Amino acid sequence: xxxxxxSITAALLAAALAAATTAxxxxxxxxxxxxxxxxxxxxxxxxxxxxxxxxxxxxxxxxETPGKSGLAHFLEHLMFKGTAKNPTGRFSQVVATIGGQENxxxxxxxxxxxxxxxxxxxxxxxxxxxxxxTGLMLTDDVVRPELNVVLExxxxxxxxxxxxxxxxxxxAALYLNHPYGRPVIGWRHEIEKLDREDALAFYRRFYTxxxxxxxxxxxxxxxxxxxxxxxxxxxxxxxxxxxxxxxxQEPVQEAARTVTLADPRVNQPSVSRYYLVPSSTSAGPGxxxxxxxxxxxxxxxxxxRLYHTLVFESAIxxxxxASYDGTALDATHLSVYAVPKPGTTLQQVEEALDRVLIxxxxxxxxxxxxxxxxxxxIADAIYATDNQRMMAQWYGAALATGGTxxxxxxxxxxxxxxxxxxxxAAARRWLDKRRSVTGYLVKEAPSEEKRS
Amino acid sequence: xxxxxxxxxxxxxxxxxFTAAMFLLQAPAARAMTIERVTSPGGIEAxxxxxxxxxxxxxxxxLGSADQxxxxxxxxxxxxxxxxxxxxxxxxxxxFHGRLERRAIEMSFSAGxxxxxxxxxxxxxxxxxxxxxxxxxxxxxxxxxEAIERMRSxxxxxxxxxxxxxxxxxxxxxxAAAFPGHPYGRPVDGTLESLPRISLEDLRSYSQRILARDNLKIALVGDIDAATAGELxxxxxxxxxxxxxxxxxxxxxxxxxxxxxxxxxxxxxxVVMFGAPGIRRNDPDFMAAYVVNHILGGGxxxxxxxxxxxxxxxxxxxxxxxxxxxxxxxxxxxxxATRADATGxxxxxxxxxxxxxxxxxxxxxxxxxxxxxxxxxFVLGLDTSSRIAAQLVQMQLDDLGMDYIERRSGxxxxxxxxxxxxxxxxxxxxxxxxTVVGRPEGVVSKEGG
Numbered sequence: 046x047x048x049x050x051x052s053i054t055a056a057l058l059a060a061a062l063a064a065a066t067t068a069x070x071x072x073x074x075x076x077x078x079x080x081x082x083x084x085x086x087x088x089x090x091x092x093x094x095x096x097x098x099x100x101x102x103x104x105x106x107x108x109e110t111p112g113k114s115g116l117a118h119f120l121e122h123l124m125f126k127g128t129a130k131n132p133t134g135r136f137s138q139v140v141a142t143i144g145g146q147e148n149x150x151x152x153x154x155x156x157x158x159x160x161x162x163x164x165x166x167x168x169x170x171x172x173x174x175x176x177x178x179t180g181l182m183l184t185d186d187v188v189r190p191e192l193n194v195v196l197e198x199x200x201x202x203x204x205x206x207x208x209x210x211x212x213x214x215x216x217a218a219l220y221l222n223h224p225y226g227r228p229v230i231g232w233r234h235e236i237e238k239l240d241r242e243d244a245l246a247f248y249r250r251f252y253t254x255x256x257x258x259x260x261x262x263x264x265x266x267x268x269x270x271x272x273x274x275x276x277x278x279x280x281x282x283x284x285x286x287x288x289x290x291x292x293x294q295e296p297v298q299e300a301a302r303t304v305t306l307a308d309p310r311v312n313q314p315s316v317s318r319y320y321l322v323p324s325s326t327s328a329g330p331g332x333x334x335x336x337x338x339x340x341x342x343x344x345x346x347x348x349x350r351l352y353h354t355l356v357f358e359s360a361i362x363x364x365x366x367a368s369y370d371g372t373a374l375d376a377t378h379l380s381v382y383a384v385p386k387p388g389t390t391l392q393q394v395e396e397a398l399d400r401v402l403i404x405x406x407x408x409x410x411x412x413x414x415x416x417x418x419x420x421x422x423i424a425d426a427i428y429a430t431d432n433q434r435m436m437a438q439w440y441g442a443a444l445a446t447g448g449t450x451x452x453x454x455x456x457x458x459x460x461x462x463x464x465x466x467x468x469x470a471a472a473r474r475w476l477d478k479r480r481s482v483t484g485y486l487v488k489e490a491p492s493e494e495k496r497s
Numbered sequence: 498x499x500x501x502x503x504x505x506x507x508x509x510x511x512x513x514x515f516t517a518a519m520f521l522l523q524a525p526a527a528r529a530m531t532i533e534r535v536t537s538p539g540g541i542e543a544x545x546x547x548x549x550x551x552x553x554x555x556x557x558x559x560l561g562s563a564d565q566x567x568x569x570x571x572x573x574x575x576x577x578x579x580x581x582x583x584x585x586x587x588x589x590x591x592x593f594h595g596r597l598e599r600r601a602i603e604m605s606f607s608a609g610x611x612x613x614x615x616x617x618x619x620x621x622x623x624x625x626x627x628x629x630x631x632x633x634x635x636x637x638x639x640x641x642x643e644a645i646e647r648m649r650s651x652x653x654x655x656x657x658x659x660x661x662x663x664x665x666x667x668x669x670x671x672x673a674a675a676f677p678g679h680p681y682g683r684p685v686d687g688t689l690e691s692l693p694r695i696s697l698e699d700l701r702s703y704s705q706r707i708l709a710r711d712n713l714k715i716a717l718v719g720d721i722d723a724a725t726a727g728e729l730x731x732x733x734x735x736x737x738x739x740x741x742x743x744x745x746x747x748x749x750x751x752x753x754x755x756x757x758x759x760x761x762x763x764x765x766x767x768v769v770m771f772g773a774p775g776i777r778r779n780d781p782d783f784m785a786a787y788v789v790n791h792i793l794g795g796g797x798x799x800x801x802x803x804x805x806x807x808x809x810x811x812x813x814x815x816x817x818x819x820x821x822x823x824x825x826x827x828x829x830x831x832x833x834a835t836r837a838d839a840t841g842x843x844x845x846x847x848x849x850x851x852x853x854x855x856x857x858x859x860x861x862x863x864x865x866x867x868x869x870x871x872x873x874x875f876v877l878g879l880d881t882s883s884r885i886a887a888q889l890v891q892m893q894l895d896d897l898g899m900d901y902i903e904r905r906s907g908x909x910x911x912x913x914x915x916x917x918x919x920x921x922x923x924x925x926x927x928x929x930x931x932t933v934v935g936r937p938e939g940v941v942s943k944e945g946g
Contacts, residue, residue, distance in 0.1 A: 092548075095877060125798075134799075134808070141797035142866050144873020163876050193811030200766035201814050201834050205663060309763065312657035347594040356647065357591060363654040386650055417599050424601030424620055427551050431881045 074440075075267040076450045082255025083278050086440050086450060087270045088262035090433050096167040096263030097433050099159040100174050101441040103258070104251035106231070107153040107224040107292055107375070113243055115231015118151040119195055120244045124158065125149075126187045128180035133187060136173045145170075153225050154290075154374045155445035161434060164264045171277045178257065178281050181248055188241040196237065199230050208315075208486060211306035215484040218302045219319050222293045223375055253285045254278060258444045262437040295321060295376055301478040307489035314487050316391045316398070317382035321480040325371035326447040333371040334459045335471035340369035340379055341418040342410050342468065343401070348417070351381065354401050361389045361397055374446045379475065391485055402476050409469035423457050530879070532889065532899050535717070537727035539735045543715035544889045544899065545726050548882055553624060553719030555617040555631075556886035557734075558894055560712040560824070561743045562613040564680040565703065570695055572687015573703050574608035576648060580700065581606050581615075583644035585633035590644045593630070602627045604634065610681060611824040612894060613707060618883065621720050628733045635708055636736040640700050653692050660689070663768040663834075663934040670758055671770045671830075671932045675751040681826060709741035710734060716889030718882040748825045750774050754928035755945035757844075759937065767840045767935030768832070771847060773927050775820050775827035776920070778895050785912045785920035787820055791867045792859045793851065793925070794818035794831055796874075799866070801850050806833065812843045822895075829924060840937035848929065855925035858918030872906050 073089045106117045127133040140147045145162040160170045203209045213228050220226030230236070259278060261270050298321060325333040344351045344367025355362035365383040381402070385394040429435045443453045533545045566573045582597070582604050584590040597604060603618040604627075615635075619627035659665035669684055676682035687695070713734065717726055751774045776786040794802040794817045806816045818831025835843040859867070879885050892901055933940055 092550075093876070093880060095880065137798045138866075141799045142869045142873075144870045144875070144877065146874070146877055147798075161877050161880075163873065190807075190809065190811030194807055194814055197766065197812070197835060198814040200836065205764045205766045205768075205834075310661040312661050313654050346598060347591065348598050353591065357643075360647070363650050384654060417595070421598055421601050427620060428601075428603075428618060431550055431552060431883070433880060 074450065074454075075271075077271060079254065079274060079279050081279065081281060081283050082253075083274070083281070084258040084444060085270065085274050085278075086258065086260045086444065087265065087267045088260065088433070088436050088440065089265060089267070090262060090436070091264050094164045094264050095161065095433070096164050096261060096265055097159060097161045097437050098167060098170050098174060099157055099258075099260040099262075099437045099441050100178070101155050101157045101258040101260070101445045102252055103154070103256050103287070103290070103445050104156055104247075105152050105154040106227060106229040108251065108290060109224065109227070109247075111224075112235060113239065113247075114227045115195070115229075115236040116239055116243055116247050117156055118230055119192070119236065119239050120247050121149050121151045121156050121158075122191050122195055123183055123188060123244050124177055124181060126181070126183055126191070128176050128182055130176050130180060131173060132182075136177065139169065139173065151229055153229060155442065157441060157445075159434070159437070167261070167263075167265065168273060168277070171273055175278045175281050178252060178254060178278075179284050181245075181252075183241050183245060185241055188244065192236070192239060195230070196233070199233055199236060202230060203228070204233070207306060207308040207311050210308075211304065211484050211486050214304045214306060215317070215319055215482050218304050218482040219321055219378060221295060221298065223295050224292055225373075225375065225377075250285055251287075253283050253287070254281045255283050256285070256287045258441055260437045260441045262433045290374060292375055298480040302482040303485070304482055305485040305487060307487050309489050311486055311488040313384065314391055314485070315382060315384045316395045316483065316485055317380055318398075318481050318483040319378040319380050320476055321376050322369065322379045322475045323371075324373035324375060324377045324446070325443075325452075326374050327376055328371070331459065331463065331467060332471065334456075334463050335467040336369050336379055336475065337371065337422070338415065338418050338460065338463045339405075339410075339468050339471050340367045341422060342414050343367040343405065344381060345418075350401050350405065350414075351383065351398065355383055355394065355397050359397060361386055362394050365394075365398065372442045372446055372448075391487070395483070402472070405469065406472045406476060409465050409472075412465060415463075415465050415468065419460055419463065422460055426457065530885070530902075532902075533723055534899060535723045535726045535730070537730040537735075539731040541710060541713075541715070541727075541730040541734050543717050543726060543730055544893065545716075545721070545723060546718045546885055546889065547720065547722070548718050548885075549720055550882055551621055551720075552882060553617075553619050553621050553627075553717070553721060554882040554886040555715070555717050556614070556883075556890045557616075557713060557715040558612040558614045558890050559707055559709070559741070560612060560714075560894070561707040561741060562608045563610050563683070563685040564746050564825070565707055565744055566680070566683065566687075567699065568680075568683075570687070570691050570699060571683040571685070572652065572691050573695055573699050574613055574707075575652060575686045576645075576692075576695055577700050577703050578606040578608040578613065579648040579652065580640055580644055581634040581638045583648060584639040584641050585630070586637040586639075588633070589639070589641060590647075593633075596626075597630060600626055602630060604631060606634075608685060610685060614890075616883070616886070624721070624729070628729050632733045632736065635734065638704065640697055642697075645697065645700070649692055649695070652686060653689060656686060656689050656692070659686075661762070663762055663764050663766070664832075666760055666762065667768045667770040667832075667932045667934045670760060670934075671772060671930065674753045674756065674758060674932070675772065675828075675930055676749055676826070677752065679749045680746055681749065681823065705738065706742040709738045711739060712741040712743065713737070714890050714893035716886045716893070718886045718889075746825050750826065751828055751930065753930040753945055755930075755943075757931040757933065757940075757943045759933045759940055759942045761936060762934050764935050765837065766834050767837055767933055767937040767940075768834045769840065769844065769847075769931065769933050770830070770832050771818070771929045771931045772828050772830035773925070773929050775822065775829045776924060777827045778822040780827075782916075782920045782923065783822075784908045785916040786924050788864065788867050788871065788909065788912050789854070789859065789917050789921045789924060790818065790820050790829060791871060792863045793854050795867070795870075797870055801854065802831070802833075802847065805846050805850055806835075806843060810842075810846075812836075812839050812846070816847075837936050838938045840933060840935070841939050844931065844933075844940065851925050851929070855922050858914070858921045861914055864912070864914055864917055868909050868912065871909055875902075875905065 351365040369379040816833035821828040
């Protein structure tokens with residue numbers, strides 16, 4: 046088959062902990078807090094002489110001041126610009142010289158940095174990462190070109206891509222009040238105005254050990270890491286006090302929204318819908334797990350309700366699916382989509398999609414579907430233990446969004462307890478169009494005079 | 498996770514274009530890893546790495562892929578790859594997928610330019626069942642009319658999207674201009690014109706000709722002993738024909754050097770693809786070229802192109818180039834994307850840096866750092882069962898021998914500064930074929946000299 050939509054959500058990785066025999070197991074994982082407030086998680090995996098370091102800051106685009114969208118991500122770029130002790134480019138050069146991997150990422154709720162290196166280089170990585178936790182130095186000479194890099198990134202990811210532009214508009218329409226409605230990369234007109242002062246102010250406010258999580262995964266022991274973390278990160282002073290992250294919350298949503306993006310370059314129309322639903326952190330007990338199972342049954346793979354009904358049975362769509370990732374602090378979304386066949390209208394395919402959703406709300410799901418989905422979700426998590434970086438990613442994302450190590454570890458058991466009735470109840474409660482935005486990607490006939 | 502944005506990773510286009518042809522094999526083994534050569538009672542060979550993980554990873558590749566498509570029907574190999582798991586033996590598509598899902602078996606196939614690849618991921622308790630499904634897919638794929646039409650429409654939908662994607666347009670035009678009249682010049686996934694004409698007979702004929710035992714390389718990673726592996730190999734692959742019937746493909750050198758093709762598309766960012774003939778995988782200069790290319794535009798954040806285009810001037814989010822080795826050719830191929838008014842400047846810098854490296858070669862310091870990176874990164878490249886399996890297949894395709902992993906560091910260390918200078922000239926002195934897609938200011942097409 047084609048176009049497998051196959052995102053192993055972070056939550057799935059958790060099951061691994063219960064199931065794996067060779068990589069990290071739940072009992073191996075340790076969690077402690079340094080005196081300066083830095084959270085530390087150690088995930089031993091002794092299959093290769095390699096270690097992954099990740100530092101997660103509990104700050105993301107949703108924590109930006111209005112008018113400064115894109116600042117969390119811009120700062121992420123600038124974090125590679127050096128400190129007094131390790132000037133411009135030195136960190137990356139050290140990583141490159143030893144053949145290591147490094148990168149960084151920004152999301153609504155967090156910003157993270159990682160390196161994957163031979164085990165004996167881990168200490169050097171910890172020293173470099175601890176140094177830039179509070180030691181960043183920025184000059185306009187390096188900030189200005191980097192702003193252009195970010196603008197090119199925005200061009201590449203969004204401006205050049207009609208589907209990504211529609212996604213931005215849908216997010217903005219879905220959130221009436223919450224800052225998740227802003228793109229992580231920022232609105233272009235606001236990115237353009239970001240400067241060195243903005244970045245440093247944001248850095249001083251949020252980059253402090255008491256707002257960070259250190260994850261070390263790989264060929265290490267908890268005792269070693271505790272000693273190293275205390276020696277290296279223990280010296281980093283708290284430079285700011287951290288407030289509880291209370292973002293503006295969504296009001297009662299009362300009106301279904303629709304958004305249409307028309308572009309001459311759209312040769313393949315599609316329809317998608319985002320429903321506002323709770324995240325694993327904001328949900329009541331079992332709700333997020335039920336949504337995960339619901340999204341799987343609705344729309345993952347060719348046995349899913351949407352694919353089976355729209356693509357296989359009625360053959361009006363080329364593709365169809367659904368997804369939900371609950372790893373967020375505040376309300377997130379469950380999405381469904383369908384791509385019509387030539388000759389089928391968006392309206393026809395959307396009506397068919399709605400009929401599938403209504404059927405699940407009215408009649409629920411079968412035991413067979415439920416069992417298949419649950420065993421598949423839990424098996425994926427076993428596969429994930431093969432990948433050290435994914436394990437680190439999962440713990441980091443959970444802790445950065447208000448979860449705990451224990452919650453990560455109990456995820457498979459929580460999935461196992463989900464019943465068909467839980468899934469139906471989640472569908473009835475949350476697949477409510479009043480809390481949704483539907484997006485249409487359509488072709489716009491080119492108008493000659495606009496072209497140059 | 499909401500909208501994670503990764504900085505600095507190159508473009509998706511490059512991943513798509515290059516993965517088929519290159520796996521970089523590096524330095525000493527990540528895991529204390531022993532490769533065993535397993536030969537089944539029926540004579541099928543595989544490389545096996547035993548690992549205690551709860552999963553098993555099987556990767557394999559047949560020589561012969563899109564290069565074996567009928568000249569007037571590109572896309573046949575891609576369609577076959579999409580259809581092998583859409584119904585096989587007694588099971589129609591939905592039943593087959595249902596059975597795979599129930600056991601969490603991941604089966605996939607893909608068609609590149611030279612190699613038709615497959616992979617299987619399974620939990621070890623489902624071993625026998627999983628290998629049975631793979632046998633069915635390889636030997637008894639049904640090619641039901643319903644599935645053919647469903648896959649055809651999915652591929653055509655993707656092509657309709659690709660036709661207006663600047664990355665895809667740049668890539669497609671680059672390959673077409675570099676290899677006119679050669680299978681490499683044809684789009685791997687076919688065209689909107691060719692797809693509707695592909696018949697059941699084309700699909701069956703391709704499968705019968707290509708999916709055979711003498712053009713097959715296999716790697717297996719997991720908790721499995723050699724005897725059991727041998728039995729599984731016979732059961733799974735033993736029913737394939739003994740010999741493939743490959744249409745000969747002529748060796749070819751990329752053309753169009755000095756040429757620039759500008760294709761107008763109304764997007765704010767211009768996509769640039771640049772390339773030239775590379776150095777073949779079995780050429781004695783390959784490793785020196787590999788080191789030189791790393792210095793020019795390779796994977797780390799310290800390459801000359803990255804520094805000059807991104808770090809100093811902020812002209813692009815990503816810029817990199819790679820050596821691409823194919824069965825019948827070799828390339829150096831690079832990619833970037835930049836705003837309309839900076840396209841000319843960016844092209845100028847790329848050309849200037851390539852010329853400078855060709856003329857002056859790298860510095861001793863650059864050489865030392867590049868070697869160090871290329872040796873060290875190996876340990877990190879073999880980090881999952883899946884990656885190990887993929888690498889072991891690639892080593893077999895490249896005919897490197899089972900001891901390559903041990904030899905590799907020595908091969909890198911043996912590259913001297915004078916080798917690097919000589920090979921920089923050989924690799925980079927031929928001029929570039931460039932495609933640009935967007936509305937670049939002041940950049941126009943030109944013919945090669």
